[in-house]
Amino acid sequence: MQQPDSAELGRLIEAVGLNRDRAAFARLFEHFAPRLKTYLMRAGAAPSAAEDFAQEAMLTVWRKASLFDPRRAGASTWVFTIARNLRIDALRREKLDSREPDITELPDDPLTPDAILAGADDTIRVGSALSALSDDQARLIKLSYFHEKAHAEIARELGIPLGTVKSRLRLAVIKLRSLLSETQ
Missing domain, CATH: 1.10.1740.10 (RNA polymerase sigma factor, region 2, helix turn helix motif)
Known part of the structure; x- marks a missing residue:
């Protein structure tokens, strides 16, 4: 051929x-x-x-x-x-x-009881601030940061435009940041 x-x-x-x-x-x-x-x-x-x-x-x-x-x-x-x-x-x-593990990535010391308590306090503060957000804002924060979903994936899941997801998420983060700074 x-x-x-x-x-x-x-x-x-x-x-x-x-x-x-x-x-x-x-x-x-x-x-x-x-x-x-x-x-x-x-x-x-x-x-x-x-x-x-x-x-x-x-x-x-x-x-x-x-x-x-x-x-x-x-x-x-x-x-x-x-x-x-x-x-x-x-x-x-x-x-x-084939990279050798980087020992600098390992934690230096195990968490102390104070660090564990501070982490628990932070969790309570964030939860309280999230509950002060509107349901839509809290849902966007949770999907983006806790479930680690991409903005496009959130837009598909919620049936809203990508730009809307980004602008609403930005506003939600600003409000959350403001709420967290008030409780420090």
């Missing part, structure tokens, strides 16, 4: 993106998988890791083919960039995993 040219590779990726064309993907896989493995091995990956990266890259091509834009990059450039980025991400994860 004749090797596809750059334009045909682009059309194959577009066919996968638009129609989930398995035959087009098979041709892409046949063309790119061995080339990706070779490229990744030359870049320093072990043969088994290079094969894993190549397969993961092709899986990403399948999933993200609809994002391919032939005006921004050629098909080969796009596919090889995916493989390169997967390898870089893996190297970064590996580097983070």
Whole structure:
């Protein structure tokens, strides 16, 4: 079978993106998988890791083919960039995993009874200040700070615009800060 040219590779990726064309993907896989493995091995990956990266890259091509834009990059450039980025991400994860624990992150001493009591007092003060807020403001504070939800997630959950969430949350924090400063 004749090797596809750059334009045909682009059309194959577009066919996968638009129609989930398995035959087009098979041709892409046949063309790119061995080339990706070779490229990744030359870049320093072990043969088994290079094969894993190549397969993961092709899986990403399948999933993200609809994002391919032939005006921004050629098909080969796009596919090889995916493989390169997967390898870089893996190297970064590996580097983070191999870090020795930083002993400066550990607490110096266990909490003293005074510190525990002060923490309990703070909890009571914050709870009291929260109860002085309107129900909407208290709910926004709880969702954002206690449940650690992103503003966009809060907007979806409450069915209100993102800008409204941000402005209401800002006002709630200002009021909460004011209430807490009054009780010091």
